[in-house]
Amino acid sequence: MDENLKSELRKQGIVATTLQELYNWGRKNSLWPLNFGLACCAIEMIAASMARYDMARFGAEVFRPSPRQADLMIVAGTVTKKMAPQVVRLYNQMAEPKYVISMGACAISGGPFKQGYNVLKGIDRYIPVDVYIPGCPPRPEALIDALMTLQKMIDRQPLTGPDRPRHLQADAPSEFIVPEFGAHDLDPSQNPEVWQAPLVNISLAGTDDAGND
């Protein structure tokens, strides 16, 4: 519908809306997070739902303990290799449409613990992530900001066309491989369907020893 006509109608007291708008409006305003915390960031996630920051204002305080009823998975904290299969399984158990916020350095890339042998370097190796929040831990406001970013993202999603969200594409997967425990590492160590790392320009010049101390 034409934007001008719509605003004209609104002035007359008629709210015109399309199915897409209604659908997106409903989805974005009713993001029920999975009651699921991993580490330090989970405390800030709890703090964000507490009185001072009050995520409930956005209708996002209904922390559902069962993945079936949740829309939003906030991966809040370090995902260890021992935990990663359960996180993927939880994601697989969620009903579409589902979103993932990767909260904090650890969930994005392993963060400060990425040097550890049992730390997964980013949950996006196995599941698609919609919004990343850097910070260690991000402030509760940052989580609310991410929630709003996600809401804006949902708001822009068309129902048809090539840009439609993943859950509306019939051939796109809604379940992903659950990694298995190997002898030294997870198997597979990443899901290439989801995760393609770009090549970073690693300088081959030996600058590392210069200027120390």
Next chain:
Amino acid sequence: MSTATEAIRIIPKSPGANDEGQWLEVSMGPQHPSTHGVFRMDVVLDGERIVKLKPVFGYLHRNHEKIAENESYLGSMPYTDRLDYFCSLTNNWAYALAVEKLAGIQVPERAEYIRIITAELTRFQNHACLIGFLTQDMGASGTPLMYAFREREKILDLFESLTGARMMCNYMRFGGCRVDLPAGWIEQARAAVASFPRFLDEFEQLLASNEILMARTQGVGVLSKEFAVNAGVSGPVLRASGVNYDVRKADKYGIYDRFAFKIPLGEHGDTYDRYMVRLLEMRESLKILELALRDIPAGPIVDPKTKIRGFRPKPGEAYAHIEAPKGDLGFYLISDGSSNPYRYRVRPPSLVNLTVLEELCIGHNVADVVVILGSIDIVMGEVDR
């Protein structure tokens, strides 16, 4: 103490063989609303009664000790924040204390006062949140937790204006603290401390005499004195069983001998005692805070001789422990003279306190397990490290 040479091991009563068909194995966690993080309990149920319970750890094992062995002494300081992420400042203190012992560093008086103030504030907010989570586990739809977090935010504001971060303070340094108190901080802290007794009164009003709470906690998860000592339980859980052991009194680290405070002791060792001992400890913390905020002297905040960079203690080893809110938190360091510790070990109170979990839970209901676990007060960052 038991007369036998064996450690106390309360062996669960072996149920009849024909019962086994009725048993239900349930895995609680690692994603469970009230396992306080990623903790799993493999529970065998007879109806709703617990027959067996095996804790499973490691879902948050993020290799803290290994990383610290490849990190400079200073570089490990921010990692200690993330051990028990409720109480970064006490973790900082324990680690700083261990390094100070290892290198023989003295701490100026003002820094000692700041350390005590921050540690007691940490203890207060930890206990407040714990009680909130405990009642949450009992199903109190968040109201007490919200009140606890309301007060916690006041303390976090103080932490932020002092250290720059809400949770991960990274504040203490070997031989003192990183920055001095900003202007007006003492007044702000005094005002906050003055407002806490009212909060505690409210909290007791809300819950302490609540019949449902008493019915849910009294006589649930009784931990005997002897067993508690033998299992190395520490902190409020130990004192709720009636053992008078507080590292603040036993070791007198820092300048705790200058403050008059008392140690509340429980008699029954049940969940209610663990809950109440923490409430009373919060009141004692307030006493220490009032005194410390009154007496804090002027002066330097860090030993000027210690270097930030290139810190290399002589070969040797040191173990230091403090009374962290969760219990006896120790750091054990072995130096080989290089800039990284050769061995860096954390003695996690949460992990050791979990030793008693199975014995406390057997014979109780599923609903009691979450309450007992809540009253032990674990943080997975510290259990798994």
Next chain:
Amino acid sequence: MTLSMFQAIDQIDQIFVTSQHRLVSDLPAEFQSISSAILSVIAIVLVFALLFAITTVLERKGLGRMQNRYGPNRVGPCGFFQPLADGVKSLTKEDLVPRTADQLVHFLAPVLLVMAAFLAYAVLPVGRNMVLVNLNAGVLYFFAVGSLVELAVFMAGWSSRNKYSLLGAMRAIAQMISYEVPLVLASIVVIMAAGSLSTVSIVDMQASYTGIWPHWFVFTPWGFAGFALFMIAATAESNRSPFDLPEGESEIIAGYYIEYSGFKFALFFLGEYLGMFATSAMAITLFLGGWAAPFSFLTWIPSYLWFFAKLVLLILIFIWIRGTLPRLRMDQLMSFAWQFMLPMTLLNLFVAGVWHFMPAGIVRWLVCIALLVAPAILLSRSLKQGKKFAVRHYRFAE
């Protein structure tokens, strides 16, 4: 007041009844009764679904205020479109059925739950002359339909093939059956007094006044005790805090509907709230005078408004309790049902009989109160089973 004013008030009071008649009257006679029933059903479904939506917002905002925060306030004016958004989302969300689940039963459970909840409204008089069917065994029908909920819950828990849902369903069954007994027994006192099982005549009996005071059953000792017992049992029947064990989040995740997603989950939610409304409405009908105004000089306010005002009040009390209390444990819940609720309801029957046969006057009041209070204290003592639950005193070490 003039006669015309009375007429006007009466017209407003009966506006829904008359408009329904008018709508139906044009139809052929053989369709009239069925179409009027359909109209009533549609009205009831719409009104109570709307009430469900409003209640969820009120609950979230009310809990928020109790917890020093705002609660939902962004979606629509003051956040009142929140349930709409939730509804749109639930409707469009994927419906997951576990592979191992019993597909048919899994599907039927939420439908049955909501149907059972709605069926109960058939006998509830929401206003003067506003009842779908005036069954002469209305109360009996209400409880019979209400017990369908148990079936639905167990179907949900069992068909999901999940250990937690089975635990939740078992808890729910045990709890609901245990509390059904005191629920029914608590209402029997009213049937004794009214001499009728019809909800309409029970309300009619209470809709008269002595001076300005109404004849509600709650204003008698046995009525008050009955009301309190009924409400406690109703809380347990509708799985509300502090009796929300079947879905005890912190223990068994989400209980029997753990495997439900999307709209089926929303149906469970709806069914649960509808159950709560229905039992509250029954309590209003039995004890609080149904649609009758609390004072004789307030009868000019339409009767359906009074009914809904009372309903909302009870809902608010439910929310308030939910915001405060922790949850009971299963064994405590059961012993409470069988050791306290059951004897008290039986005793209440006896007290109602005593009340009936004693001459009116202060003596009757005192006797009845004494007969209720003394056993209540004794029973609550014995509930503790020798364990002394008490506020303790602590010793301190230096």
Next chain:
Amino acid sequence: MFGEGILKGLAETARNFFGSYVSKDRLTTVQFPEQRLPQIEAARNFPFLVYDGEDWQQGMRCVSCFICEKECPPKCIFIEKSTDKKPDAVGKPQFYPKVFNIDVSVCMSCQICVEVCPFDAIKMDVAFEHSTNNRFAGLLWDKKELAKPNEYYRQIHPIEAAAVDAALAEERAKVAAKAKAAADAKAAAIAAAAASTSVEVATEK
């Protein structure tokens, strides 16, 4: 006692409910995007690089000494040194970073880089609204994204920035004085040399 504790609790929540309409203490929510908490001087989130003056490349204080890269506990800083030199904040010619990357998806906001920096070149920012949907492009910040003017630093950490400015000004004055002295000496030397050569020339003549 049966019921008394429950009633007390109910009274408490009711007090909070009604209190939330009258008292600020009982309605502590800060409605985030519109309302914000007051700025705290010491607050920190991610590091940024300070530059003086207008041009962010010319004014960058960093001399790429690699100390922060070395000390950063999670090793999230990556520096490559330039081959040429430019004057630094106090006027001495120094190397500058050709590449200065911080991977904020790893940074743990410990501010050890700030503590160890001898040039006051790296400081902690307070902005936290960095949520993005692109991890690779959005969270690896290069020199340009990291560079912030000194005015911004003064704005977010006024007290600290004032102290840093004072110290730098002093340093600058010293360097300038030194340079002036050196220049004077040089000039004198040149003059003397010139004089001597002229003398020599004169004598040659």
Next chain:
Amino acid sequence: MTLETIESEIEANVPGCVLEIVSNPSPSGQHSLRIDPAHAVAIATFLRDAEPLRLDYCSNVTGVDWPGKEISEKVKIKKLVDGVEQEVEEVRKTQTLGHLEVVYHLYSMEKKHGPVILRMSTEDRADRVHLPSLTPVWRSAEFQEREIFDLYGVIFDGHPDLRRILMWDGFQDHPMRRDYVEPDDFEYEPTPHDEVLERARQHRTIMGVQ
């Protein structure tokens, strides 16, 4: 009570035990007592129950890895070189076996003193890694010994439930050992350093670029 008196007390009460005081040169002055594994349980029981000590609280159990070192020494040996006996300097390399060490920090809750530090060592790091478990004496050692088993590979005989605790059950290595090689997951390293830089570079070549 000094460590020397404790040592003599133990020697008097636990016949046949071999003790050694390990001195600690650091300012902390926390010297420790090396005990022989064969008598460890008896010594521990004595320390726990004997009246003057009553070390009823085993606070901390630590595993330490001391990998074998390559010691190279120059030896002068006589050798026939071109038919002439000559004194030749030769570098002889010996590989020490290394050992795993377990350290117990004991306190007394009753008497409020401590720490008394006990150490035990295994014979090497490969096969002879058995040590007696002190969990029967102090229950608090249970999880900590399990952790040392998991991360260092010390096998505690007499432990009631010796399973992996932090890593998953199928895991093969003992990751806290100093020669543990981490799994290779350096596909994306925007800020690599040192050995990570090396491995990140390798990944680039493996991935077929440059």
